[in-house]
Structure formats: structure tokens, C-alpha cells
Amino acid sequence: MSIHPLTVIPAxxxxxxxxxxxxxxxxxxxxxxxxxxPLVERDVLEPLSRRVSLAHGETLYGQDxxxxxxxxxxxxxxxxxxxxxxxxxxxxxxxxxxxxxGLSLLDRFxxxxxxxxxxxxxxxxxxxxxxLICGHPGLMMHxxxxxxxxxxxxxxxxxxxxxxxxEEKIGAFLVGLQERYVRIGLSAVTLELPMGRxxxxxxxxxxxxxxxxxxxxxxxxxxxLIVPGGVRLLDQARxxxxxxx
Amino acid sequence: MSIHPLTVIPAxxxxxxxxxxxxxxxxxxxxxxxxxxPLVERDVLEPLSRRVSLAHGETLYGQDxxxxxxxxxxxxxxxxxxxxxxxxxxxxxxxxxxxxxGLSLLDRFxxxxxxxxxxxxxxxxxxxxxxLICGHPGLMMHxxxxxxxxxxxxxxxxxxxxxxxxEEKIGAFLVGLQERYVRIGLSAVTLELPMGRxxxxxxxxxxxxxxxxxxxxxxxxxxxLIVPGGVRLLDQARxxxxxxx
DNA sequence: GACGGACTTTGCGCTGGATCAAGGACCCCA
DNA sequence: TGGGGTCCTTGATCCAGCGCAAAGTCCGTC
Numbered sequence: 001m002s003i004h005p006l007t008v009i010p011a012x013x014x015x016x017x018x019x020x021x022x023x024x025x026x027x028x029x030x031x032x033x034x035x036x037x038p039l040v041e042r043d044v045l046e047p048l049s050r051r052v053s054l055a056h057g058e059t060l061y062g063q064d065x066x067x068x069x070x071x072x073x074x075x076x077x078x079x080x081x082x083x084x085x086x087x088x089x090x091x092x093x094x095x096x097x098x099x100x101x102g103l104s105l106l107d108r109f110x111x112x113x114x115x116x117x118x119x120x121x122x123x124x125x126x127x128x129x130x131x132l133i134c135g136h137p138g139l140m141m142h143x144x145x146x147x148x149x150x151x152x153x154x155x156x157x158x159x160x161x162x163x164x165x166x167e168e169k170i171g172a173f174l175v176g177l178q179e180r181y182v183r184i185g186l187s188a189v190t191l192e193l194p195m196g197r198x199x200x201x202x203x204x205x206x207x208x209x210x211x212x213x214x215x216x217x218x219x220x221x222x223x224x225l226i227v228p229g230g231v232r233l234l235d236q237a238r239x240x241x242x243x244x245x
Numbered sequence: 246m247s248i249h250p251l252t253v254i255p256a257x258x259x260x261x262x263x264x265x266x267x268x269x270x271x272x273x274x275x276x277x278x279x280x281x282x283p284l285v286e287r288d289v290l291e292p293l294s295r296r297v298s299l300a301h302g303e304t305l306y307g308q309d310x311x312x313x314x315x316x317x318x319x320x321x322x323x324x325x326x327x328x329x330x331x332x333x334x335x336x337x338x339x340x341x342x343x344x345x346x347g348l349s350l351l352d353r354f355x356x357x358x359x360x361x362x363x364x365x366x367x368x369x370x371x372x373x374x375x376x377l378i379c380g381h382p383g384l385m386m387h388x389x390x391x392x393x394x395x396x397x398x399x400x401x402x403x404x405x406x407x408x409x410x411x412e413e414k415i416g417a418f419l420v421g422l423q424e425r426y427v428r429i430g431l432s433a434v435t436l437e438l439p440m441g442r443x444x445x446x447x448x449x450x451x452x453x454x455x456x457x458x459x460x461x462x463x464x465x466x467x468x469x470l471i472v473p474g475g476v477r478l479l480d481q482a483r484x485x486x487x488x489x490x
Numbered sequence: 491g492a493c494g495g496a497c498t499t500t501g502c503g504c505t506g507g508a509t510c511a512a513g514g515a516c517c518c519c520a
Numbered sequence: 521t522g523g524g525g526t527c528c529t530t531g532a533t534c535c536a537g538c539g540c541a542a543a544g545t546c547c548g549t550c
Contacts, residue, residue: 082400082404082490084404084408084490085489085490088408088409089408090400090403090404090407090408092400092403092404103393104389104390104392104393104394104396104397105386105389105390105393106390106393106394106397110396110397110400111400130386134382134383134386135382137379137380137382137385138379140382140385140386140389141350141375141379141385143389144349144350144385144388144389144392145349145350145351147349147389147392147393147396148348148349148350148351148392149349149351150396151349151355151392151395151396151399152349152351152355154396154399154400154402154403155327155335155337155355155356155399157399157403158335158337158399158402158403158406159327159329159335159337161403161406161407161450162335162406162447162448162449162450163329163333163334163335163447163450164333165536165537166536166537196496196497196498197497197498197499198497198498202407202408203407204407205406205407205408206537206538207537207538207539208497208498208499209498209499209500209537209538209539209540210536210537210538211498212498212499212500213499213500213537215499216499216500228546244330245327245329245330410506410507411506411507441526441527441528442527442528442529443527443528451507451508452507452508452509453527453528453529454507454508454509454510454528454529454530455506455507455508456528457528457529457530458507458529458530460529461529461530473516
């Protein structure tokens with residue numbers, strides 16, 4: 001049902017787990033930091049960093065843990081979330097190569113972070129990082145701006161969670177993900193979804209069944225195509241309309 | 246129904262609009278900046294500021310407008326929100342004395358801000374503000390930390406919007422407001438609610454009817470007392486439990 | 491190549507909160 | 521003291537999305 005027999009699907013549509021999110025480990029750090037920062041700032045930060053590797057499902061840090069590090073994701077994808085005592089979970093976002101984690105430099109992490117598939121990151125010791133940027137106002141300002149953009153996206157998210165329907169949530173999620181992928185140089189048509197349906201549900205304030213049903217319906221309507229490991233966006237215009245601000 | 250005849254209510258419970266939120270205009274700026282910042286940082290910022298006064302409902306700035314100013318609220322309360330083309334609204338938060346607005350220093354405002362009742366703020370010209378803090382790394386770091394706290398609260402809000410029931414939303418809203426009031430030296434028991442039911446609804450992702458019904462039920466259950474212009478929290482323990490993280 | 495486990499899809503009945511509709515309280519101003 | 525506007529409350533009904541249950545799919549492993 002999800003792949004129509006007459007549909008031409010350009011390779012790769014086979015589930016190569018996280019394939020598009022792994023760009024070769026050697027270059028990853030370079031790619032990542034250059035995407036987010038000017039050369040000169042990268043040169044300042046680079047010497048402080050140490051590599052961290054995570055296997056599928058491994059935790060990078062836990063909510064409320066003392067935040068002694070700042071991270072920059074270099075490959076793979078991470079899930080950021082909070083959990084209530086009774087098990088209800090809110091996935092506040094996903095992190096991809098180039099994203100900073102813990103950049104607000106608070107004493108404790110605001111969320112937990114774990115890996116979807118395998119992932120790597122640069123770790124910076126927080127106090128050293130703080131001292132360093134204190135000596136580089138331009139860099140600090142740049143990092144502040146990145147935090148400001150995250151805050152702005154958080155407000156988009158509030159609107160999404162508080163005032164939009166299931167279909168709009170799914171649409172906005174997919175279009176937003178596509179935009180982020182394009183910005184880091186990944187496919188714009190076939191979206192890899194390294195997170196599961198349950199992660200998407202807990203991100204959008206829905207249940208896994210509603211996510212599944214809504215995706216199925218969009219597939220049936222020819223709006224998108226569910227492929228193993230992800231989704232192909234077909235009717236971009238309609239998706240854009242349903243996720244429009 | 247909302248005020249039980251046998252309940253002793255300490256004055257003031259009469260609706261003095263925004264009474265507790267107006268602390269005398271002359272001292273307001275001092276109070277505000279001293280609350281948020283150390284003395285030395287206040288002395289740096291103070292000379293750049295100009296007073297702005299807003300009447301009830303007046304707009305301080307609009308979403309997507311070029312952000313040429315940073316503000317620090319000195320009296321009253323503001324509503325921060327986004328609106329979708331079809332009229333659906335998400336109130337992303339409320340601002341009280343001491344709060345900064347536009348601190349992420351992006352080119353455009355992420356939300357609209359208007360006054361609930363009358364309000365005043367300090368206005369800083371954005372570029373001058375930026376230049377100034379570039380020369381004061383400690384101050385910039387402090388402001389960055391404030392932004393980080395706002396981001397953390399935004400994530401609380403996502404959890405609230407995505408995963409909690411109407412009653413939990415109301416409970417968490419009231420307890421959170423109380424905590425903020427305490428921090429700026431206002432009453433801890435009788436909460437003034439300068440925003441209307443519709444503002445609360447649009448903040449919590451509910452309808453005005455659900456907000457009204459839920460408050461009525463909590464009143465009936467002896468959990469709180471609806472008084473003109475606000476609410477008195479009676480069963481703090483139960484409220485804390487229902488809003489617990 | 492078939493067994494087991496994790497994830498996804500689908501059907502069905504249910505419910506929390508939305509929607510529609512009607513009053514009620516309060517306030518400003520005449 | 522009364523009339524009109526705004527906001528709030530309450531009741532009745534509806535429905536989008538939830539919760540449960542049962543297949544179905546995919547994948548790794550032995």
C-alpha cells in the first residue's frame with residue numbers, strides 16, 4: 001500500500017539506516033563546525049574539543065544532570081526529551097550534524113539526549129568553553145544568536161502543539177525537517193526519518209496511532225510516499241500550505 | 246458560588262486592576278533592573294535606556310517586525326503571542342517587571358507584545374545595546390544565561406502543551422505564575438490575573454470554556470478561590486502535585 | 491529459512507475537550 | 521438607575537484524537 005507499483009523511485013530508497021546522516025567520520029567535524037561558524041571561530045573552538053561516539057540508543061546526557069559539557073553534533077541524529085514521573089514523554093526536538101547542545105550554559109541540562117542510530121559529537125568542557133568565549137565577544141554573540149534561533153523555533157513549537165491539528169502537525173514537522181536537511185546538504189525530496197513513529201508522536205503531542213494514521217492518509221491522498229526508513233514528499237505545495245505560519 | 250460566604254478573605258480582594266503589578270513608576274526601573282542584574286551591570290545599561298509607556302491593549306511591537314529595540318519591563322504586564330492567518334493564537338508567555346524582551350537580538354521579533362492594563366518598559370536601541378554588551382563579556386554572559394532560562398521554560402511549556410491534561414495545565418500555570426510573582430516580590434497567596442480567560446486559554450492550548458470550567462471545578466473542590474481580578478490558591482499541596490514535573 | 495522481537499498499521503469504540511448556545515456578572519458612562 | 525458592552529460561566533451536544541486490541545512488516549540471528 002505504501003509504495004505504489006507504478007511509482008518510479010530514484011535510488012536510494014532502501015533503508016540504509018542513517019545513511020544520509022553519516023558523512024564519513026573524518027570530515028564530519030569540519031563539516032559540522034564550518035556550517036555553524038565562520039572559519040576563525042572554528043579555529044578557536046577546535047583545539048578544545050574531544051570526540052564522543054554513541055551507539056544506537058546510548059545516552060549523551062540526562063535531564064537535570066550537572067551540565068559539565070557543551071556538544072556539537074558531527075554525525076547521526078539525537079533525540080532530546082523530557083519525561084514525567086508517570087512516563088509521559090515530550091520530545092522537545094531532534095539534533096543533527098552542526099547542532100549545538102547545552103549552549104545555554106546553564107548548570108544543568110534542560111533535557112535528556114540520546115542517539116537515534118549511531119552518532120558522534122564534539123565535546124567541550126563547559127568551563128573552558130565559557131572562559132574561551134568570554135575572550136571572544138564576536139563568537140559569544142554568534143552562539144547567543146544560535147540560542148536565540150532555538151528559542152524562536154521553540155515558540156513555533158508552542159504554536160504547533162497548542163493550536164494545530166494532527167495533520168498540520170505532521171505537515172509542519174516534515175517540511176521543517178526538510179528545511180533543516182537542505183541547510184546541512186541532505187536530500188530535499190526523500191526524507192530519512194531516523195526517529196520512530198513514537199518519537200514523532202511524543203514530539204508533536206500525539207499518539208503513535210494518530211501519527212501512523214495521518215501518514216497513511218497523506219500517502220493515500222498522494223501527498224507523500226511512505227518508504228522504508230523515511231518518506232518522500234510529493235505534493236510540496238499542499239504540505240507547505242498545511243504547515244504555513 | 247465562587248466566594249463561599251464563610252470564607253475569610255484578607256484584603257485586598259477587590260479588583261484593583263493590576264494593582265500589585267504597579268509599584269510606583271519612579272522606582273520601577275530601579276527595581277526592575279536590580280532584580281535581574283548586579284549593580285555594576287545596571288550602571289552600564291541604565292544610561293542607554295529610554296522610558297516607554299503603554300496604555301491597556303497597546304502594542305509594544307509586532308511579530309516579524311524589524312527588532313530595532315530591546316526592552317526591559319518596569320511595571321504592568323505584557324502578553325506575548327503569535328497569530329496564524331486564520332486567527333488561531335498562541336500566547337507564548339507573559340512578561341512582568343524585570344523581564345527582558347527581544348534579548349535574543351535577532352533581526353526580527355519572534356512574537357508580538359502588547360500590554361495587559363497599562364505598563365511601562367525601558368527601551369534600548371538594539372545596535373547600541375549590542376555594541377555595549379560586546380565590551381562587557383560578563384554582562385553578555387549574564388544576558389545569555391537569562392535567554393537560556395527562557396529556553397528552558399519554553400521546553401517546560403512544550404511538555405505542558407503536548408502531554409498534559411487541562412487540569413494539569415491550569416495547575417502548572419497558576420503555580421508557575423505564583424513562583425514568578427514571589428521572585429519579584431508580589432503576593433504569594435492571592436494571585437492577580439491581569440490576563441483574561443481567553444489569554445490563559447490561548448496560552449495553554451485550551452478554549453476559554455475549558456479554562457472557565459476547570460477553574461470553577463477547582464474552586465468547587467476547595468483547591469482555590471476565584472476572586473475578582475484573580476485567584477487565591479488554597480490547597481497548595483494539591484496544586485503542586487498536579488503541576489509536578 | 492523460520493523464529494523472535496521491535497516497530498507499524500488498522501479497526502473500533504470511547505472520551506476529553508471543542509463547539510454551539512444561552513444566560514449572568516460586572517463596568518463604564520449617561 | 522439604567523442601558524449597552526465586554527468578559528465569564530454553565531449546559532448540551534459533537535468529534536478529533538485517544539486507548540485498546542489484533543494483525544502485519546521488517547530485521548537480525550541462529
